[in-house]
């Protein structure tokens with residue numbers, strides 16, 4: 579990257595559930611005038627479509643056969659990110675327990691991943707000022723040439739406490755178990771698993787406040803832009 583020039587900067591933020599990817603990515607993008615893409619919402623959206631269309635989620639062949647059918651549109655304004663399926667706003671519908679419990683199975687199907695990855699790359703290419711893209715495989719697979727790659731981590735306890743706080747005080751132990759199960763599925767799948775890119779900066783957020791994580795990533799982006 580040229581020194582100081584405000585080139586379109588591509589930032590990849592990966593990590594397991596509850597590490598602060600979405601909150602950090604939105605805030606960094608908003609602060610730096612970048613676009614924002616929640617790739618988890620895209621996988622949740624196609625899962626919602628599969629479930630509501632009556633596709634057998636236990637049957638990867640059935641999922642693969644219709645992976646190209648739903649039209650999934652993501653809005654990339656960090657202050658108002660949106661997600662729709664065939665024109666229907668699904669921002670709330672994709673956050674249900676039913677979708678959360680099935681998204682890993684749908685996300686493991688190669689035809690689903692290749693279709694969604696294509697969407698992600700075209701959105702990143704279209705972001706004139708640059709973009710913060712958050713997910714599981716952005717730095718390793720989707721945008722391997724990203725200017726900055728960050729991999730967020732946190733203890734299972736911290737992540738479960740944060741997630742259950744979000745889920746209006748859901749049982750922390752049950753939340754922790756569900757997170758660990760989903761992390762294992764996302765990390766062990768054959769096609770573009772959850773993994774830290776070799777050139778990613780790892781940030782353990784367990785003992786950090788959200789503000790501290792945001793400040794850390796903003797500094798990393800600014801250092802990249804300054805050519806450090």
Ligand SMILES: Nc1ncnc2c1ncn2[C@@H]1O[C@H](COP(=O)(O)OP(=O)(O)O)[C@@H](O)[C@H]1O
Nearest residue numbers: 595596597598599600601740744783786787788
């Ligand atoms: N470092 C942190 N300290 C405390 N709470 C956090 C921190 N990072 C995120 N949170 C909170 O935890 C919850 C999950 O954060 P989120 O950004 O959705 O994580 P992810 O996208 O990695 O699943 C949100 O309520 C968020 O405000």
Ligand SMILES: Nc1ccn([C@H]2C[C@H](O)[C@@H](COP(=O)(O)OP(=O)(O)O)O2)c(=O)n1
Nearest residue numbers: 594595596617618619621681685713714715
């Ligand atoms: N780039 C991505 C993003 C999400 N996924 C899958 C795996 C995740 O369990 C689900 C949901 O992701 P999401 O980021 O919404 O989940 P969390 O908010 O981290 O709990 O989607 C993926 O396979 N690849």
